Ligand code: HEC
């Protein structure tokens with residue numbers, strides 16, 4: 001069987017029942033609504049990993065006050081807070097330096113991406129189980145109430161979140177394991193480390209703006225979103241079900257039940273319904289952006305790959321690592337593509353790029369100006385400073 005065939009079979013097996021719908025317009029509202037609830041609140045039974053194995057519930061209830069939780073980038077959904085609680089936080093009568101407040105927020109289902117079971121034991125609320133949801137990494141809040149507290153913004157990557165530091169809080173890990181997780185930093189996570197033992201974190205990407213794109217992840221491993229949702233849900237979150245990928249030899253099963261397969265169509269529909277956010281008015285110079293578009297399509301040769309309405313040729317082809325400007329990895333690790341199923345990179349879609357620095361799979365470009373300078377140098381484009389500046393304004397406008 002050819003690699004292509006193997007891939008197609010893997011997608012069929014892995015994305016079973018997901019349909020091939022990457023078209024946002026074809027999606028039913030009921031399915032989207034269900035997918036939203038799954039995205040925000042469903043753990044697929046991953047408490048087995050976060051509670052039974054990692055014992056994070058013990059750490060949270062003993063030592064994680066809201067100040068600490070916000071410091072590791074966790075976000076609070078202001079709309080889940082009753083008026084008495086918002087008032088108490090605003091006037092200081094609710095302590096943000098007590099782990100009990102964290103448990104109270106968890107009980108209200110107000111901590112984005114964490115799902116808790118809180119039981120009354122001896123007259124006191126005790127956190128007995130905790131799991132994580134997709135929203136942990138792929139939602140943030142608009143800070144409308146206070147920094148870290150506001151309305152949910154689903155699909156926006158949480159680049160304040162330090163997933164490694166959260167995992168490293170676990171009393172079940174060795175000092176060596178903790179050192180690896182603590183090294184990743186904010187907004188980064190290595191979704192293959194626990195399988196191939198290589199630590200080289202990826203920036204958490206947006207889960208918006210993916211309608212019409214039939215290659216998912218920075219290496220285009222999946223032909224639909226559901227493929228990767230199953231991968232992360234089972235192999236990273238520890239949800240109950242199975243993920244099998246012959247191209248990498250990854251085969252993971254958790255539990256004896258399947259709490260994920262049936263949810264994937266709705267989960268995918270919800271993500272396809274999330275548009276990339278438009279650039280805020282005043283955040284770029286329209287005249288310079290118009291000149292920059294000419295550079296993008298002309299001297300910069302960007303449109304050779306960033307083509308079409310989503311600014312990607314992902315539906316036509318992937319690119320070998322020697323065509324991209326983001327390898328070698330900044331930390332000396334093997335190229336990320338070499339660890340993937342395709343061994344190649346997908347041209348990143350650019351809508352909403354203004355929203356999610358740093359850039360490239362490994363975050364090696366801090367700003368859009370750094371991106372343009374990387375291309376100018378590595379591809380010997382010979383752009384003038386004015387062309388660079390205009391191109392940056394165009395990228396900011398998308
Ligand atoms: C611990 C953080 C974390 C959690 C939890 C998580 N993801 Fe991700 N997600 C990532 C990272 C890191 C990547 C980048 C992977 C890559 O490109 O190889 C990613 C990639 C993706 C992509 C691909 C985006 C693109 O541009 O193609 C989608 C979609 C996505 N995740 C959705 C989800 C959903 C839905 C869930 C819940 C089932 C989930 N993620 C759970 C960290 C996370």
Ligand code: HEC
Nearest residue numbers: 218300301302305323326345346347348359360361371375
């Ligand atoms: C050979 C094809 C190709 C060309 C030409 C190309 N790109 Fe890219 N671009 C890619 C690929 C592939 C990625 C993803 C690389 C990665 O994830 O590390 C990418 C990533 C990016 C990103 C980062 C997006 C993100 O979400 O992190 C930006 C911005 C970008 N390119 C802009 C440009 C500009 C501006 C030009 C022209 C100067 C250009 N590209 C030329 C293929 C190309």
